[in-house]
Amino acid sequence: MPGRLSPPGKIQPAKAVAVASSGAIPATPGAVQKSGRQSNGLKEFLWQLEGIGHGHLLDLGPARQTTITFFIERGYKVYTEDLLATWKNFLDDEEQRARKLPAAADRSEMTPEARAKRFLESTMLFPDETFDAVLLWDILDYLDNDLMTRVAARLTSLVRDGGVVFAIFHTRKPVLFNRYRVLDAQNLELIPATCPFEPQRVFQNREISNLFGRYRSSKMFVGRDQLREGLFVK
Amino acid sequence: MESHRAVANVGVGSHIRSRDFSSRIRLETHPVCRVRPANLTYYTSQVTVLSGLLCNFSSLAATEFSVGGKIMWRKPEDSKPAAPAAEIPAPAAAPRVEPAVRSVAGLTAEVVQPSGGIITSTLLIKGEVRGSDDLYVDGEVQGTIHLTNGRVTVGPHGKISADVDAREIIVRGKVTGALRGRERVEIGSTGEVRGDIATSRIAIGEGAQIHSKVEIARVENSQNNRALAKASGGASAASQVVAMKAGGENGN
Numbered sequence: 001m002p003g004r005l006s007p008p009g010k011i012q013p014a015k016a017v018a019v020a021s022s023g024a025i026p027a028t029p030g031a032v033q034k035s036g037r038q039s040n041g042l043k044e045f046l047w048q049l050e051g052i053g054h055g056h057l058l059d060l061g062p063a064r065q066t067t068i069t070f071f072i073e074r075g076y077k078v079y080t081e082d083l084l085a086t087w088k089n090f091l092d093d094e095e096q097r098a099r100k101l102p103a104a105a106d107r108s109e110m111t112p113e114a115r116a117k118r119f120l121e122s123t124m125l126f127p128d129e130t131f132d133a134v135l136l137w138d139i140l141d142y143l144d145n146d147l148m149t150r151v152a153a154r155l156t157s158l159v160r161d162g163g164v165v166f167a168i169f170h171t172r173k174p175v176l177f178n179r180y181r182v183l184d185a186q187n188l189e190l191i192p193a194t195c196p197f198e199p200q201r202v203f204q205n206r207e208i209s210n211l212f213g214r215y216r217s218s219k220m221f222v223g224r225d226q227l228r229e230g231l232f233v234k
Numbered sequence: 235m236e237s238h239r240a241v242a243n244v245g246v247g248s249h250i251r252s253r254d255f256s257s258r259i260r261l262e263t264h265p266v267c268r269v270r271p272a273n274l275t276y277y278t279s280q281v282t283v284l285s286g287l288l289c290n291f292s293s294l295a296a297t298e299f300s301v302g303g304k305i306m307w308r309k310p311e312d313s314k315p316a317a318p319a320a321e322i323p324a325p326a327a328a329p330r331v332e333p334a335v336r337s338v339a340g341l342t343a344e345v346v347q348p349s350g351g352i353i354t355s356t357l358l359i360k361g362e363v364r365g366s367d368d369l370y371v372d373g374e375v376q377g378t379i380h381l382t383n384g385r386v387t388v389g390p391h392g393k394i395s396a397d398v399d400a401r402e403i404i405v406r407g408k409v410t411g412a413l414r415g416r417e418r419v420e421i422g423s424t425g426e427v428r429g430d431i432a433t434s435r436i437a438i439g440e441g442a443q444i445h446s447k448v449e450i451a452r453v454e455n456s457q458n459n460r461a462l463a464k465a466s467g468g469a470s471a472a473s474q475v476v477a478m479k480a481g482g483e484n485g486n
Contacts, residue, residue: 063444068436077449080446086445
């Protein structure tokens with residue numbers, strides 16, 4: 001199915017309905033001050049999904065009742081895998097393994113590249129071209145280079161032709177870590193949370209283009225809240 | 235009507251509830267302990283044993299009862315206990331007081347005293363578990379679990395490596411395996427599921443970990459379609475999902 005990039009109507013820049021001021025919101029779930037965010041990327045994403053109809057959607061963020069229910073009600077089978085949490089658990093296990101190794105042991109398996117490869121041998125194990133839609137959120141900003149490129153490549157193989165990936169990138173190094181939840185067809189909710197990782201980079205446009213080079217088309221929405229929403233149609 | 239007669243076997247924290255609101259629960263206190271009310275009392279619907287008193291003969295008697303959450307009476311503080319001081323954990327001396335009773339403090343009321351079986355935290359079951367009543371799992375099960383009309387509850391310490399097929403499934407522990415809840419699946423905030431989930435309603439608590447495919451069955455028959463169309467104001471009945479609030483997540 002050919003990718004559809006332009007919904008009817010004028011495209012407005014994404015804007016935050018309420019922005020959490022930096023420093024005012026602790027990045028711990030214990031004192032959560034959620035904020036809503038009008039999202040043109042989400043609107044475009046849903047418009048793309050209308051063209052696809054029913055299908056399979058992969059959410060790589062934490063399982064959220066509203067997000068899952070939102071897409072299930074639209075006829076999607078939702079697969080959920082909290083990639084950051086899974087990666088954190090994997091690294092914790094690796095650390096324990098490394099501590100038990102004798103000093104003279106071969107540690108070639110413990111390099112970032114080897115770890116990334118082994119991680120993906122046990123995660124995101126789906127047949128190729130399973131998904132019509134992927135919610136990537138801002139996960140790529142928090143993965144190291146080895147894993148980030150492998151995850152992007154794995155996603156490319158998992159997405160069907162005509163499928164669409166919705167991703168978020170920070171335009172500046174983020175002060176707070178947020179999880180995202182779909183509130184409705186036009187709004188996302190940002191939920192401050194504790195991040196297991198430091199942000200690894202701020203993507204330049206060219207880097208994003210290279211990462212999603214195999215996709216047929218892409219569109220970016222830049223928000224005033226230092227978030228870029230990207231849509232990539234395979 | 236369910237009857238719960240064994241007061242001596244009812245430990246602190248036990249919550250006895252009858253599913254039939256028109257039925258009554260008969261609760262007997264042990265005569266030797268001389269607690270009030272009189273030896274035989276009837277309560278409606280539900281009773282919670284709030285505190286216990288260890289008696290000489292290694293059985294328990296309640297000294298406080300609540301009915302429907304309201305404390306009905308309490309043993310006067312100036313009365314001498316008939317037993318040694320109650321600093322000894324009462325359930326430890328009570329025969330057949332299921333460890334699950336002690337572990338139920340944080341759970342929702344409806345799972346405190348299941349009418350069916352309990353797999354306690356000390357048990358490991360390998361094989362096929364079949365039945366029709368409810369099952370509470372706080373131990374480990376490897377194999378399959380199939381309940382024709384019951385609810386499977388995985389407690390916080392429960393660990394299931396099995397496919398589960400039941401009317402209702404509540405997960406507060408770890409499950410590796412496919413979940414098929416014909417009516418409902420609830421994943422609590424401490425729950426972790428690896429395996430496909432198929433149900434007609436799902437509730438996910440804040441913090442639940444799910445590494446699965448979630449599939450909601452569509453309502454096909456015409457009777458349900460009419461009812462659902464009415465309830466949803468004309469929305470498509472084929473994709474009706476009732477999302478239930480679970481855990482502490484807001485806005486669901």
